[in-house]
Structures are given as structure tokens and as C-alpha cells.
Amino acid sequence: MKILIRAAVLTAALVSGAGCAVVPIDRATDNVAKRVDERVGAAPQWAPDTGEANAEAAPQFETPMTLSAALKLAFTRNPGIHRLYARLGSAHADLQEAARIANPTLSFAWLDPSNGGRDQTKQGISATFADLLLLSSRRRLSTAEFRRLELTVAADLVALAREVEATWYAHLGALQIAAMRDAVAQAAENEAALAQRYYEAGNINRLQLDLQTAAAARARIDALRAQSNAAASRAGLARLLGLRADAAWQTIDRLPAPPEVPLPGDKLLPQALNQRLDLAAVRDEVSILEDSLGVTKNWRLLGSVEAGYESEREPDGSKLRGPKLIFELPLFNQGQGAVERAEARLLDARARRDALVRDVENEVSTGIERVTIARDITDRYRDSLVPSAASAVARRQERVNFMLDGVFELIRAKRDEYEAWQAYFESVRDYWIARTALRAAVGGSLPGDEEAGASTIGVDEIEHMDQGEQP
Amino acid sequence: MNITRRNWFRWAGASSLLPLAALAERATAQDHDIHAEPTGAPRMTPPTSGAPGLTPVRTLNGWTLPHRMIGSVKEFHLVAEEVEHEFAPGSRAKCWGYNGTTPGPTIEAVEGDRVRILVTNRLPEHTTIHWHGILLPSGMDGVGGLSQPHIAPGETYAYEFTLRQNGTHMYHPHADEMVQLAVGMMGMFIIHPRGGEPQRIDRDYAFLLHNWALHPGTYRPDPAIMQEFDLWTFNSKVFPAIEPLLARTGERVRIRVGNLSMWNHPIHLHGVQFHVTGGDGGRWPRSLWRSEATETIAVGQTRDLEFVAVPGDWALHCHMSHHTMNAMGHTVANPLGVKRGELDEAVRRMLPGYMSMGEAGMAEHQEHADMGHIQGPENTLQMLGGQGAFGNLEMGGMFTVVKVRDDQAPGDYREPDWYLNPRGTLAQRVSNDADFGAPVRRGHKAQSVPPLESMSVDHLKMKYGS
Ligand SMILES: [Cu+2]
Numbered sequence: 001m002k003i004l005i006r007a008a009v010l011t012a013a014l015v016s017g018a019g020c021a022v023v024p025i026d027r028a029t030d031n032v033a034k035r036v037d038e039r040v041g042a043a044p045q046w047a048p049d050t051g052e053a054n055a056e057a058a059p060q061f062e063t064p065m066t067l068s069a070a071l072k073l074a075f076t077r078n079p080g081i082h083r084l085y086a087r088l089g090s091a092h093a094d095l096q097e098a099a100r101i102a103n104p105t106l107s108f109a110w111l112d113p114s115n116g117g118r119d120q121t122k123q124g125i126s127a128t129f130a131d132l133l134l135l136s137s138r139r140r141l142s143t144a145e146f147r148r149l150e151l152t153v154a155a156d157l158v159a160l161a162r163e164v165e166a167t168w169y170a171h172l173g174a175l176q177i178a179a180m181r182d183a184v185a186q187a188a189e190n191e192a193a194l195a196q197r198y199y200e201a202g203n204i205n206r207l208q209l210d211l212q213t214a215a216a217a218r219a220r221i222d223a224l225r226a227q228s229n230a231a232a233s234r235a236g237l238a239r240l241l242g243l244r245a246d247a248a249w250q251t252i253d254r255l256p257a258p259p260e261v262p263l264p265g266d267k268l269l270p271q272a273l274n275q276r277l278d279l280a281a282v283r284d285e286v287s288i289l290e291d292s293l294g295v296t297k298n299w300r301l302l303g304s305v306e307a308g309y310e311s312e313r314e315p316d317g318s319k320l321r322g323p324k325l326i327f328e329l330p331l332f333n334q335g336q337g338a339v340e341r342a343e344a345r346l347l348d349a350r351a352r353r354d355a356l357v358r359d360v361e362n363e364v365s366t367g368i369e370r371v372t373i374a375r376d377i378t379d380r381y382r383d384s385l386v387p388s389a390a391s392a393v394a395r396r397q398e399r400v401n402f403m404l405d406g407v408f409e410l411i412r413a414k415r416d417e418y419e420a421w422q423a424y425f426e427s428v429r430d431y432w433i434a435r436t437a438l439r440a441a442v443g444g445s446l447p448g449d450e451e452a453g454a455s456t457i458g459v460d461e462i463e464h465m466d467q468g469e470q471p
Numbered sequence: 472m473n474i475t476r477r478n479w480f481r482w483a484g485a486s487s488l489l490p491l492a493a494l495a496e497r498a499t500a501q502d503h504d505i506h507a508e509p510t511g512a513p514r515m516t517p518p519t520s521g522a523p524g525l526t527p528v529r530t531l532n533g534w535t536l537p538h539r540m541i542g543s544v545k546e547f548h549l550v551a552e553e554v555e556h557e558f559a560p561g562s563r564a565k566c567w568g569y570n571g572t573t574p575g576p577t578i579e580a581v582e583g584d585r586v587r588i589l590v591t592n593r594l595p596e597h598t599t600i601h602w603h604g605i606l607l608p609s610g611m612d613g614v615g616g617l618s619q620p621h622i623a624p625g626e627t628y629a630y631e632f633t634l635r636q637n638g639t640h641m642y643h644p645h646a647d648e649m650v651q652l653a654v655g656m657m658g659m660f661i662i663h664p665r666g667g668e669p670q671r672i673d674r675d676y677a678f679l680l681h682n683w684a685l686h687p688g689t690y691r692p693d694p695a696i697m698q699e700f701d702l703w704t705f706n707s708k709v710f711p712a713i714e715p716l717l718a719r720t721g722e723r724v725r726i727r728v729g730n731l732s733m734w735n736h737p738i739h740l741h742g743v744q745f746h747v748t749g750g751d752g753g754r755w756p757r758s759l760w761r762s763e764a765t766e767t768i769a770v771g772q773t774r775d776l777e778f779v780a781v782p783g784d785w786a787l788h789c790h791m792s793h794h795t796m797n798a799m800g801h802t803v804a805n806p807l808g809v810k811r812g813e814l815d816e817a818v819r820r821m822l823p824g825y826m827s828m829g830e831a832g833m834a835e836h837q838e839h840a841d842m843g844h845i846q847g848p849e850n851t852l853q854m855l856g857g858q859g860a861f862g863n864l865e866m867g868g869m870f871t872v873v874k875v876r877d878d879q880a881p882g883d884y885r886e887p888d889w890y891l892n893p894r895g896t897l898a899q900r901v902s903n904d905a906d907f908g909a910p911v912r913r914g915h916k917a918q919s920v921p922p923l924e925s926m927s928v929d930h931l932k933m934k935y936g937s
Contacts, residue, residue, distance in 0.1 A: 183821075186821070187821055190814065190817050190818055190821065193814055193817070194809075194811065194814050194818070197809050197810055197811055197812075197814065198804055198805075198806075198809050199920065199923070200809075200810075200919065200920055201807075201808045201809040201810065201920070202808070202919075202920045203804065203805040203806070203807065203808070203809055204804060204805075206923075209923075393822070394824075395688070395848065397822065397824050397825065398846055398847050398848040398849075398851075399687060399800070399847075399848055400825070401826070401839075401840075401845035401846060401847050402687065402798065402799075402836075402840070402845070402847035402848065402851060402853055402854060403799055403800055403803060403828065403829065403833065403836055403854055404687050404798060404799065404800040404803070404847075404848070404851075405800055405803060406800070406803035406804040406806065407804070407806075407818065407825070407827065408804055409803075410818075410822060410825060411818065411821070411822070414821055414822055463820075463821065464823075466823050466824060
């Protein structure tokens with residue numbers, strides 16, 4: 001009886017709001033876009049029917065393509081973003097349903113009291129009441145869940161951007177390395193061609209010629225491998241940008257120079273804990289489960305009320321979670337199992353949240369260390385190794401001028417310089433990849449990201465440098 | 472000296488920019504007057520005092536150490552110290568020497584003199600001096616540990632003995648000898664005959680042969696080197712910085728040569744048959760004199776070469792042709808006769824400063840270097856250089872010129888201009904056609920190397936070669 005009174009009071013209170021509208025889907029996509037834009041500097045371009053249209057439309061981008069153009073392309077053309085949009089759409093549908101009471105049950109009827117149908121009547125009322133009684137909680141929980149889903153979709157989009165960035169830097173590095181390897185191969189081939197003339201003049205023997213020829217072939221094979229690597233990285237990028245690898249698009253061909261702005265090591269962790277979307281999502285999950293546990297406990301005598309989540313893993317790895325509100329009559333079961341289950345789920349979510357916090361802490365501190373070291377390495381290449389290798393060519397030239405060394409030693413010095421340049425480009429590439437990982441760990445941009453970055457030197461410039469010219 | 476040391480690098484840099492043409496003039500200036508005499512220094516007494524009619528020695532690019540008389544003893548004072556030495560403009564090094572120079576100043580005395588030689592050690596390690604070839608008591612012989620205790624840094628030792636012989640001798644350390652010789656510690660010790668020369672000597676030159684491992688671009692000789700030396704010197708100078716030897720036609724000239732290097736050197740003089748009249752074992756009796764045009768001065772030997780001067784410009788040099796080169800590479804792939812053609816362009820695209828040399832020989836090196844087309848390593852002399860009346864000399868190292876003139880005044884050591892050949896005594900061109908005349912020729916024209924056949928290889932066999 002007490003329950004019935006309580007139910008009646010609450011029903012009266014809730015019925016008034018039963019038909020009110022939920023958040024429109026546009027607002028949700030705007031929220032997602034805003035969150036992504038804050039973190040990436042680009043936002044997904046969604047329209048309900050864009051999926052197919054975009055795949056057909058000719059891609060629009062400046063040429064040669066820059067990183068921000070690549071991100072824009074990925075956010076327009078990557079098939080994954082449409083799947084995320086679809087996920088948002090079905091979640092929104094769930095929300096719509098959860099926000100409304102079930103339609104009246106037509107089977108509900110007053111039976112003759114003399115027939116002893118009182119219990120039946122009561123049962124029928126209870127069912128409607130339960131729906132009504134739970135509506136408020138269900139709507140609150142569903143709305144919270146939808147917000148959580150927005151967060152995970154936004155997190156996936158940020159992750160996509162990070163993948164594009166990492167692939168981008170790897171590709172630019174591969175282009176520069178391929179160009180350097182080509183320069184090395186050309187140098188080795190010049191050396192071998194000269195060796196051939198020395199051999200024809202009778203001045204070196206077959207052994208020396210064989211060694212030179214083998215060295216030139218080896219250098220050319222290395223150059224071809226580097227060319228193949230560049231093609232593979234182009235294909236990887238094409239996949240992310242929704243482009244055909246064999247279409248006529250070109251990226252810029254130089255890695256950006258590492259920015260001068262130092263990393264504020266102590267500020268990044270608080271920043272990460274604030275803006276990591278996956279962390280926000282798991283935090284929301286914890287609070288939703290806390291709320292559900294309360295609801296479950298409050299209403300357990302009405303019937304076991306189970307408010308929680310189902311989750312299942314999709315083949316593509318994404319998780320679908322949905323609110324679950326089930327009530328039943330407490331005839332045999334007064335909800336003990338439902339409460340226990342809700343408690344277990346909450347415990348699990350809290351554990352996942354705590355684990356993620358620890359992961360974030362470690363990712364940030366490791367990321368800072370890796371970026372700092374990568375930066376140190378690029379500086380050593382720039383300030384010391386490359387200038388020394390270039391200077392060694394100039395010194396070698398002086399020795400050749402005074403007939404202390406010959407042309408072969410000179411070309412070899414130049415090859416060593418090219419190798420130093422290549423290692424420098426590799427270090428810059430590694431720097432950017434480490435920095436991208438740190439961005440992902442922090443969950444947003446880093447100080448210096450907004451700097452209008454200088455570019456590294458072009459390989460064509462290196463090839464036309466005078467001996468002794470300091471980079 | 473300190474000022475010079477401070478400016479050492481700048482000096483080296485500036486010098487290396489001078490074209491070799493300018494070096495010849497500087498090289499001929501006598502160094503004798505650059506040492507400021509400290510106050511209280513012994514007043515120069517003629518080294519041949521007490522023996523009238525003797526000609527003092529002329530140490531090429533060097534000097535004679537003044538002495539003072541303490542009672543009846545001639546007292547000399549040598550200071551062993553690190554010095555800055557210039558092999559030729561464009562190449563300087565931190566060397567060790569005596570009294571500011573390498574070689575140290577020549578000690579000259581007269582047979583019968585009682586000499587006392589003070590030796591102050593300003594080196595970072597101990598030293599001694601051995602008086603090479605001089606007859607003296609065992610305890611004055613200067614072998615560290617054997618004849619005497621070592622002279623520690625900061626210490627001064629006195630050597631004293633009576634000269635019982637005459638001839639061409641040397642002094643050098645006999646302590647850590649390998650290092651101390653390699654960095655320049657050496658000098659000549661000339662003893663004139665008491666009764667005067669049996670035959671008057673009008674000009675008496677002296678120099679020491681030496682080798683140096685002054686690797687290109689470095690500033691200190693490397694004592695570890697045994698054979699691959701960079702510089703070959705007369706009195707620690709290389710051509711074109713070695714002074715010429717001057718004489719008047721008909722004068723009797725003596726050249727005293729000592730060898731403290733690591734190689735034997737066949738010293739060759741153009742224009743005359745000289746007599747070898749003595750060595751570090753003293754003057755030979757007339758019956759043992761040999762008439763030679765080349766005399767090999769072995770390591771640790773001295774030789775006296777005497778001749779009557781005939782007019783002209785005559786080369787005086789070591790006949791090991793690599794010893795008349797300055798710094799050069801010994802492991803360079805031989806460019807002689809290599810037709811590089813368009814490949815030079817390909818290399819220049821990658822190395823714009825590259826200029827190929829040596830296809831027709833190495834003479835072009837001097838042209839390019841003299842004209843400043845090419846820049847060598849710092850503190851490094853070009854391999855060959857020097858100018859004569861008719862063109863490039865293409866020499867370095869152990870090379871200088873004996874200049875004999877009819878009108879060179881006795882005792883005048885100023886360098887005259889190039890020799891003017893009397894009419895009909897100068898070789899001249901008679902044709903510029905290679906097919907000129909009908910010379911008898913034998914042998915075969917040089918052939919090309921047998922062509923290299925390229926082999927095709929299939930994957931199945933994967934076997935290469937013939
Ligand atoms: Cu020699």
C-alpha cells in the first residue's frame with residue numbers, strides 16, 4: 001500500500017513531463033565537433049547523407065597538401081567518421097525511446113471485484129506505474145549515457161586525427177629519406193663510374209673496381225627500398241584520408257622543424273586529466289552507474305529494478321553500451337540480485353577509471369620524456385653531427401686540393417654527409433611521432449603546436465650546397 | 472716570443488694565404504737578426520778568435536751561438552725549450568729547440584779551446600745533450616742515465632771539456648731521444664783547425680737534414696711516425712724557404728751536412744764535382760777524398776763537401792724525389808691518365824668545389840695553388856712550388872740553389888737576381904711539333920687495359936664470374 005501511494009504521487013509529478021523533447025541530434029553533433037575542434041584544430045564535416053556523397057565527390061584540397069588540409073580531408077572522407085555518426089544516430093534513437101513512457105497497455109481492465117480479480121487489477125496498474133515511476137530516472141540516465149556516448153565518439157575522432165598526424169609525419173619522413181637515399185645512390189654511382197675510368201686507365205685493379213661496383217649497387221638497392229617505403233606510407237595516408245593512393249595528390253615534402261617552445265612538463269598532466277575524452281567518458285560511466293545503483297536500491301521493492309548497461313563488443317572493436325531499465329514484480333525476488341549486479345558493475349567501472357587515470361599519468365610522463373629526448377637528439381644532429389659532417393667534406397676538399405686525398409675519399413665524405421642528413425630527418429620524424437603520441441596522451445594540443453612552424457631543409461637544397469656551407 | 476705565440480693561429484692563417492711567389496723573397500731573408508739580444512748577453516766574439524785566417528761558418532737559416540770568455544774558458548749557454556718554428560710561410564709548429572730555434576744555434580770553437588757549455592732545461596721533461604763525434608771524457612758524453620744524471624726541468628748542467636780535434640759535429644739530446652729529436656732538438660758543433668785551414672775556405676756552409684711528421688692541418692710534429700714524414704728539411708726549413716748558398720766564381724766553398732733524420736739522403740749538387748773531404752770522424756787525409764756529384768749522408772753522419780764555385784744557378788737537393796716535396800698523400804688513387812671527361816661535371820654537381828687534377832701529371836697542382844684556385848688545409852704547404860727565371864720549380868722539401876756569380880763580392884751574402892746565361896749557353900726551343908725530326912724509337916706504344924666483359928647472370932645459377 002505504501003508503494004502504491006508513493007507511486008501515485010510520483011506518477012502525478014512525472015506525467016506532466018512525459019512527452020517533452022530530448023536533445024536534438026544536431027546539438028549532439030555540434031557538441032562533438034566543438035570538442036574535437038578544441039583538441040585537434042579541425043572538426044568532422046557531417047551531414048546526414050554525406051557518407052555516399054563525399055565518397056564520390058572529387059576531393060577538395062590545396063596542393064601540395066598540408067597537415068591541416070589532410071586533417072580536413074580525413075574528417076570529410078574517412079569512412080570511419082560516418083560510422084561514428086551512425087553510432088551517434090542509433091544512440092540518439094535509444095535516447096528518444098528511453099525518454100518516453102511506454103504506450104498504455106490496452107489489456108488493462110477493471111474486472112468485477114466479485115470475481116476476485118483485484119490482484120490482477122493491481123498488477124496492471126503497477127506495470128504502468130512502474131514505467132511512470134521510473135521514467136524520470138530512465139530519462140536522466142539515458143541523457144547521461146547519451147552524453148557519455150558523445151564523449152566516446154569525440155574521443156574516437158581525436159584518435160583518428162592523431163593517427164592521421166602520426167601517419168603524416170611518417171610519410172614526410174619517408175619522402176625525405178627516399179630523396180636522401182637517392183642522393184647517396186647517385187654519389188655511389190658517380191664513384192663507381194669514376195672507378196671504371198680509373199680501371200680503364202690501368203690505375204686500379206679488378207678488386208677495387210668490383211668493390212666500387214658492389215657499393216654502388218647496394219646504395220641503389222637501398223634507395224629503391226626507401227622509395228618502396230615511401231609508397232607504403234603514402235598508401236597508409238591515402239587510406240586515412242579516403243583518397244586513392246594512385247590519384248594525383250601530393251603532400252608537402254618537408255617535415256616541419258621542431259618548435260622552439262619548451263614543454264611545460266608540470267602543466268601537462270593536469271591538462272590531460274581535464275581534457276582526455278576517454279577519461280571523461282569513463283568518469284561519466286562511473287557516475288551513471290552510481291546513479292543507477294541508487295535507482296536500483298530505491299525501487300527494488302517495486303519490482304527488481306535493474307538500471308545499468310549492456311555492453312557488447314562489435315567486430316570492429318567499438319563497444320555498444322545501452323541503458324537498461326528493467327523492472328519486475330517483487331513476488332519472489334525483492335531485487336537483491338539487481339542491487340548486487342549494479343554494485344559489481346559500479347566496482348568494475350571504478351576500477352577501469354582508476355586504471356585509465358594511471359595510464360594517463362604514465363603516458364604523459366613517458367611522453368614528455370620521449371619528446372624531450374627526441375628534441376635533444378634532433379638538436380644534436382642540427383648543432384653538431386650534420387655541421388661536422390658538412391665541415392668534414394670541406395676539410396676533405398682541402399685535402400683533395402693539395403693532393404693529400406683523392407676524389408674517392410671526397411665522394412665518400414659527401415656520402416657520409418648525406419647519411420648524417422638522413423639520420424637528422426629520421427630524428428625529426430621521430431620527434432614528431434613522439435610529439436603526436438604526447439598530444440594523444442594529453443588529449444589536446446601542446447604549447448608550440450600553434451606556432452607557424454619553420455620547415456626543415458629540402459633535400460634539393462642539401463644537394464646543391466657548397467662544401468663547407470654550414471647548415 | 473710571447474706575442475708571436477699568442478698570435479700563432481692568426482699568423483698561420485695569414486701566411487697560408489700568401490702565394491708561393493711571395494714566399495721566395497721572404498724565404499731568402501736571413502733570420503739572424505730576429506732574436507733580440509737580452510741585456511747582459513755575451514758580446515759576440517768572433518768564433519774563430521785565436522785562429523786567424525779562418526772563415527766562420529754560415530748556418531743556413533740559422534745562427535752561431537755567442538760565447539764569453541771566463542778566464543781561458545769559452546762559455547756557451549744553451550737553453551732547451553719549446554719554440555715556435557716556421558718551416559716556410561704557411562706552416563708553423565710548436566717544436567722543441569735551443570735558445571728559441573730549431574735547429575739550435577751552431578756552436579763554433581777552435582781546436583784546443585777549453586769550452587764550458589751550460590745547458591738549462593726549460594722543457595716539460597728531462598733532457599741531456601750528447602756531443603756527437605766529439606772526443607771527451609765519458610762523463611761529458613751526455614747519455615742520460617749512462618754518462619750522467621738527467622737534467623730535470625728547471626735545472627742547469629755544465630759540460631766542460633777541451634777540444635782535441637777539428638771537424639763537423641752535432642749535438643742532440645740523449646734522453647727520450649726519439650721524441651726530442653722528432654720535435655727538432657739538434658744543432659751543429661763546428662771545430663775549426665787550430666793552425667788554420669790547409670787550404671783556405673772562402674765560404675763555409677752548414678746544415679742539418681731532418682724529417683718531420685707535421686700532419687696536414689696540425690701544429691705539432693708527431694713523434695710516433697717512423698717513415699711517412701710530411702716535411703723534409705735543411706736546418707728545419709723547406710723549399711722555398713731555404714736560403715740559397717752564395718759564392719763568387721772561383722771561391723772555394725765547403726758545405727757541411729749532418730743527418731739527424733730517420734732516412735739516408737743522397738745529397739746531389741749540380742754543376743761541379745765536389746770532393747768529400749771529411750765527416751763526423753774528422754777531416755780525411757787528402758788521399759781519401761772522393762770526387763762525387765751525389766753523396767749519401769747516412770743517418771747520424773756528417774759529410775764535408777768542397778768545391779770550387781762555377782758561375783750559374785745550381786740545384787742542391789736530396790735525390791730521393793719524394794724528399795723534394797712538401798705535404799702530399801701517399802695513398803691517393805692514381806689519377807694519371809684517367810679520362811674523367813663528363814664525370815667531373817657529375818661530381819661537381821654534388822661537390823661544387825671539386826677540381827680534378829693529375830690526369831696529365833701533377834705539375835698543374837702548382838699552377839692552381841699559386842693562382843689561388845684551390846685552398847689547402849690550414850697550416851699546410853702545397854706539395855710543390857717555387858719560381859725560377861723560366862717558370863715553376865715544382866719543388867719542395869730538401870731543395871735549394873747554389874748561386875755563383877762572377878761579381879759576387881767576397882763575404883757578400885746578399886742574394887743576386889737569377890743567373891744571366893751567356894749567349895749560346897741556354898737551352899732553347901727548336902720546334903713545337905711533336906712529329907719534329909726522326910728520332911729513333913723502340914718499344915711499343917702504351918696499350919689500353921683489356922676491356923671488361925659484363926656477365927649476364929640468371930637467378931637459377933646465380934654464379935658470377937669467368
Ligand atoms: Cu732525402
